[in-house]
Amino acid sequence: MRVTLATSANFIAGETSPILSLTGVSKSFPGVRALHDIAFNLEAGEVTALIGENGAGKSTIVKILTGIYAPDQGEIVVGGAVRHFASPRDSWAAGIAAIHQETVMFDELTVAENIFMGHMPGGRFINRGEMRRRGSQLLERIEADFDATAPLKQLSVAQKHMVEIARALSHEASVIIMDEPTAALSRTEIDDLFRIVAQLKSQGCAILFISHKFDEIFRIADSYICLRDGEMVGSGLIADASEADLVRQMVGRPIDQVFPKRDIAIGETVLEVEGLSNPTEFADISFSLRRGEILGFYGLVGAGRSEAAQCLFGMSRPTRGAVRLNGEPIVIESPGAAIAAGICYVPEDRQHQGAFLPMSIRENITLASIASHVKGVFLSRSSEREATRELGRRLDVRAASWEQTLGELSGGNQQKVVIAKWLAVRPKVIILDEPTKGIDVGSKAAVHDFIGELAEEGLAVMLISSELPEILGLADRVVVMHEGRIATTFSRGAWSAEAIVSAATGAERRA
């Protein structure tokens, strides 16, 4: 409490003593140096972007600031006093609050209960009236459009973020850490979040903002800190930096941000979809897809792209519409039927929707194509091993043996195995749902390369992506969806980023 008042006063007085400063912070884990000699300040009323590739040490910093890890060396000074965080509670008490990417809260409880979990007003008995009143005040302060008595489970992801912000404010937090807060938000929700961030700034909070998206960093941040391999490789004011500068600092080498589009001969039509509709999610989806073609699907989050693709994959049944594969009409009743017909869907959340952690690499890779390994009644181990070796090598899966369980592999290698599983099916059409979501710049380039390779091999690729540069760089044509319908379709060369975005936001229709 005292800390907050003091810093707010400093802020008003225009003094520049930082709210939080790290000096010489290092942290090692057995065999790994996670952070080395990190030093930075967070100033009142400033948004500082923390950038770096996956594995650069961003989350280690968050964990040190929130009291989950203790640093091996160095000190943390908050509000002029050196702090040692023995637990997350100490960090809370010092006025540091973190808002996580995946919100961790209690779905069955009310908004107010979530805000005050762990420090509810009242003594031995909870003072519910007081809790509601103070909860409403906090929500009012951030202009939330929901009630303190609402059950949390009725809220959208964006609204849950607001609850977390209210929770941070209830602790009088002066430092707020936002760990990829926009990952699951739509454009308007992101606008709302940024409005709140601006408000927190004006109230004198220091904000540490972690994001992979440069447009957000340039929009919201005042300064930045760049990490690479656990070391600070750059920092400064955002106003003095360009996107190319930041990328160079992150990867340590210039990366071609403009994706090299491969020159691929486009073949005959493979898939034709006509008027695919269901009552609540999408209507009149019509498009065709040819061999070697990459067809982008762009739209805001929640535009119905994934739902339409999942329907095409047999996860749900359309109420209307026809699908033709190689000119033959087909009815796709189940994912099994889709796979048999040569249509694969690589889900957005590859870890949760694709990985079988207790099973071996071999069993994971052959699972979707298991029918091809049946010899007589029984499965042929040698045939399975051969397929696993081939695909494992092709995707460069790093493992001690193919019989290792998937749970023992690192996240990146798990992802490779999940993709290998779908390639093992030898599909004609592959649907990739947000293939680069949440991965760093370096790995993104590898995924883009790989998508080009698939098209080159003659697959028809349906690429669902919310990242415009990705669509612009890779796709031959782009289907833009808005509120469950196809707004328009552009061909390569005949598009502009502005036209695509305005179609996706429905601006054209309204005009």
Place this chain on the structure above:
Amino acid sequence: MSLLLRHRELALGLIIAAMVAGIGLYAPAFISAANIATVLNDTSILFMLVLAQMIVILTRGIDLSVAANLALSGMISASLAQHFPHLPVIAYIATGVAVGLALGLFNGGLIAGVGIPPIVVTLGTLAIFRGLIVVYGGGSQVNASEMGDVFQNFPNLTVLGLDAVFWIAAPLAIAFALFLNFTRTGRNFYALGGNPLAARYCGINIGRQLLLAYLVSGAVSGLCGYLWVARYGVAYSEIASGYELTVIAACVIGGVSIAGGVGTVPGALLGALFLGVIVNALPVMQVTPFWQMAISGAVILAAVVVNARVERRGGKLILPEARRSAGAAK
């Protein structure tokens, strides 16, 4: 030691061997061929029930109705023998299996078709099946003298020192091992339990797999219903009461994960053997039945604790040196 932890079946086998040796020191008769045969014969029904339960648990389910199913199937099979004592034995066996299968279909329909959680469904059918025995038999029991010789003699038929009940369990275990390891449908059980959502994306028909699990569980319970009643010579509403917990305990001891997707046939069999040895040894050690239950319970908890520790130890292999020490790549 790390080899033992990685191959839990081996560890469990050694523990059982040590236990048998220890009991043998105290009561040498325990390790005679005849007594070992007795242990195997007595545990055969448990072997079969544990294998069927394992398939259900692999799918993240549970079948609490196995013992009630066994009692009802056994009752109906025995009453067939009571009224028609001279049918070929296969008729009695088939009746038990058919009744068990029908009861399994009922469970499976509610779980896979209607989508009710397995624990709720089988808790309900446990009571229903037990209740039906009383309704069916009017509360009376079928005694050994009423069953006829054909019905009763078969499970105790001895070949190479082991009873028929063992000679049914052994090929069944081999069939289960082949099914789970070398068929598509068997593999799908592991996938379904390992990650149900991903299994759906892989084109696995989840409803069909779930139904099959409860059908297998029902049919095996029905088979064991006949064997149990014929072996112990009595059928009434309370036979094998609470035995479902023994079956589930054997699965847990054998390393079948209640979280689904993990379990092997040798592990499950050793889990059953472990309990079989304890149950047979405690009377030899002159431990009272009340202590027997407490000791079994303590052993189960110990097994779960060891299980949890083993799971925790299994970190990811990210460091190159860790990958190398885990085995040569490719």
